[in-house]
Amino acid sequence: MSLLPVIVGFGGFNAAGRSSFHHAYKRMVIESLPENERQETMLGLAAMMKLVRCENGIYIDDNEQSLTPQEVVSRFSVQILNSTLIRKIEKSHFDVDAVHWQKSITMHSTDKQGICFELTRKQLPDPVPTNWQISDIDTDTVKIEITGEVEFKTDSYRESSVKVAGQLPSGFNPEDHYNARFHPRGLQMAIMGASDAVRSLGMEWKTVVDAVKPDEIGVYASSGMSQLDENGNGGMLQSRLKGARVSAKQCPLGLNSMPADFVNAYVLGSVGHTSAIAGACASFLYNLRAAVEDISNGTRRVAVVGNAEAPVLPEIIDGYATMGALASDENLKRLDKTDTVDHRRASRPFGENCGFTIAESTQYVVLMDDALAVELGADIHGAVSDVFINADGYKKSISAPGPGNYITMAKAVAAAKAIVGDEAIRERSFIQAHGSSTPANRITESKIFDEVANIFDIKDWPVTAPKAYVGHSLAPASGEQLMVSLGVFKHGLIPGIKTIDKVADDVFDERLNISTTDIDKGAGNVDVAFLNSKGFGGNNATASVLSPKIVEGMLAKKYSKQVMTDYETRRDQVREKANAYDQQANQGHFNTIYHFGQDLIDENDIQMTAQEIRLPGFANPIDLNLSNRFKDMI
Template sequence: MTSSLPVVIGMGGINAAGRTSFHQGFRRIVIDKINAQAREETFVGLASLMKLVTLKGSQLVDQQGEIVAANEVEAKFGQQIIAGTLIRKIEKNHFDVDATHWHQKMHVRPIDKTITFELRAKELPHPLPHAWQVTDLGAGKVSVEIPEHLTISHDAYRDNPIKAAGQMPTGFEPGALYNSRYQPRGLQATIFAATDAIRSTGIEWDAILDKISPDQVGTYSASVVGQMQQEGLGGLLKSRLSGSRVSTKQLALGLNTMSTDFINAYVTGNVGTTFSSSGACATFLYNLRSAVQDMQAGRIRVAVVGSAEAPVTQEVIEGFGNMSALANEEGLKKLDKSDKANHRRTSRPFGENCGFTIGEGAQFVVLMDDALAMEMGAKVMASVADVFVNADGYKKSITAPGPGNYITMAKSVALAQTIVGKESLQQRSFILAHGSSTPQNRVTESLIYDRIATSFDITNWPVAAPKAFVGHTIGPASGDQMAMALGVFSDNIMPGVTTIDKVADDVHNNRLNIATEHWHCEDMDVAFINSKGFGGNNATAVVLSAKVTLAMMAKRYGEQAMQDYQQKLTLVEQAQDTYRQRANQGEFDIIYKFGEGLLDENSIDITDDSLSFNEFKHKIGLPTTNPFDDMV
């Protein structure tokens, strides 16, 4: 029995490196290794994203209204673009790391017999403390005398020990691109990322729905921390304590399923599968696994898969910081023997390091089964053979690493060898490491790779680590790894860990190639996307290159079918190029259908074998056979 092959036909999103579609973010990371044309396109795209230039008519103009030619963008804005992307000092649109707001407790005692003050009568607490003596002063004011000590909280500011994060490019505000209606930043990024992914396919969403039953679509997504901004759980938790009211939206918008729900309700109008799974740092892969399994089983034919997270808040950073998980100022100064921390190099996977760096982002892929991809002429970027998930078993600490990642990596490498063969595995595969930049991770993760490499006789195994550049985005972190994998497949550039001077001495590096500079590689066949999540949430995905995927499809469908596919692909690539040019000029055509295209429930035609909707071309079939007929 053959399985459908889940093909990646589009990817979109945003992180500290920029837009994901057409490898803009990847090319920002390896900017010094790409050719002149790609470099110019990358700078133009980032300048538009960061609002340094805008499209006026058919020309780019800067903020002063002066025309800027594409080949002038780097000279005029290059340093600003470089400084405003990747990991950097936390910008004040998040919070002020040099003067972080908090409430300081003060224990006030009377100097004489009482503490005396005046206030408006309506500001008195309820119930009134029994020792307070209140005198009415008229005009709505009262005098209060307190004959005992009083504990109060007062606005204060502190120097935050953690000052760097992987932030979306300076000036980019996803909520400004559509009517975001006071939505949390993570959900704003979701709308942008899902749009970017769908637009990048070069195929209109309605054209896909015309080919399949509407229940053959799936959306798979989640966040981990939830939406911790004021508009979400952050506001819900602190509103009353800070003297504000809880809104009607904060609880609902804070749920970690909301990225899935927003895509269904406002982007795709999906009535098929909806799924949200949180697996700590492996969340993207957990959702990818469910989509891949559903597609291989024939339950869905198209999927939007991803994750979104906006954790650059003082509360989330303090939470991780108090666990000693994040790189802080003192630790970085000590590593560099300097009196000043280097905020560009806070994340140092597999080098001498002192903790990870938080990041924000949203990453989504569009999957399509191979038969439908052939029929529609979809552009093949890669395919996902499988995703393996295993836990760690008994452990002393919930955050400690364990054996589960040995299982996921070993299964993945073994599967890849059965598909592409030993030579391809040994010479043309690479790893997108979890690479969190903690002292414990660099030892434990490298040991796994080294032992797996020994077992499969792999030497000089390339290892890349996206978190060195974009930080740890938590839920979408393995989506950042997927974006880098697709970039390597496309451009044949292997990113080095350029934030370290050398690989740490305790890293198990005998069979690994952890470079400290970017380097040109040959065509790669297989990428292993690995994630070691808090709590024992281990996952590894086997991603096959476009070259390998197309060869597999040619074997399954034959030469004539591939020729027909290539003819359809020409039109798709033209549509992709149109979106690519518009996106590079800051025109993203955001999909946000708030209150649009609502289905008329009263018009649903229901029979004993199907449901029909006026809004969809194809019916939804109902089960008509007993899957357990051998048991009844």
């Protein structure tokens, strides 16, 4: 029988907050939430941002004063709202009004005398330039006289043309929640995102491990830009120009496969399959497809899928800004015909826009095959039925959109239609658009959606775009789409694109519903989400995600009534434990999983026969009784 990849855990962090239990999603639709859920969201963010600390359910401010939940919300709500989602880049990243760089200066000696200065002997360049005359002052100091000209580089500062990004909530620093040991920020976020997803399971990870063979677990994770801050590739590449030394960690920790490696080594302790696929902005869906295929064909029973990216750096912003891809302050002013920049509305999918907004994020999901989920009583939040990936063919510009996305989108809808039928697609599906907020994207992507809607006779098709809220996080971007989709399945609110006043005139929206306010479909009334991603280089991907209601119906047909009754009993216990973690995390206590140098496998204790491999610490062996996959050819 076919195996369905079901979503049993999810988590992460972005500009909207914590993803697990739909908290980041709720920040996006906070205006439409009931008062109790709005308060819960605010309290969680207040604790995460260290505006208050929570001890045994009591909120305490910096003055050691106890506050009621209502007082926390009343005092800090404005600050919380202003310090989440897209906003001006904070100085904890870098000073956008005074970005450090080096200015080249050419100095010329006068006719009467050369350029004179003193240096310590250790500071002399090697070799000494031919037009430098050196004389000793003492054993440590020399006098330099230069005739002609000499070039120097001196510290300077300039204003960044781009000053806005999607940043983690102010005051929340991943390195504060585990022993970060000079890890690049992207890897700190990978640890926290994967840990949050695993904690959301409502069962110990060892319970999962003991239920399967060690090689039936897979981790599929990467970063798109690699780790480019001081502790990763950025520091390594800058060291020579800065006159500094490369550290032993910068090169290996800079690899874009490290998010998977860190999850294996420090969160899961996995010896199973590992994969790190990069497909530019579609990287999450590339990794998700690999996991879905492995689970569907029975190769893997458990998959942890995700990405982490920390690109809010001057160098990366310079790169994308030079391409004209980012929304600059000047262009935003020009759009709004004003001298004042509204950084909160920098990302405007399908509206009058001028470029995307860079963002940092970490998003992870845990998948199981449906049989294992039923066996363990896992809480099922949805299922990924298909992910389609297609390239653009011959291209003139490597960054320009192309025809590949027509294929992925049409196939995703066709595949979902085969599962849930015409009515569900027409009446109870919606689109998570790539929605990058560039003029080219709003035209080309909307045209694809409109034409696909036409061939499947869909009218008033809801379209949302999380990048309006959290910006473009590159590799994890579709992970954010998935997190929002799970929130829509649960609560029925499709986030409107609230950063635009209206849909741009050149958008193809005859059959689309691109709303500027939240669309309330009602809890449980959305069956399918289509996640669409258009990455640089022609990396197009579209996923079909089924709601938990649809999945429950499929499982009811596959399993007996008694099996499902037993499953629901186990699920109630799992939900209870998961909710306990949620309450703890909402008080700012994430209990981040980080096993450094613990439970190492002694290779001397590995037991091998021709039939199996047994590893210490794992309940089940790895099977070596492999069949001949090519027997029909022999």
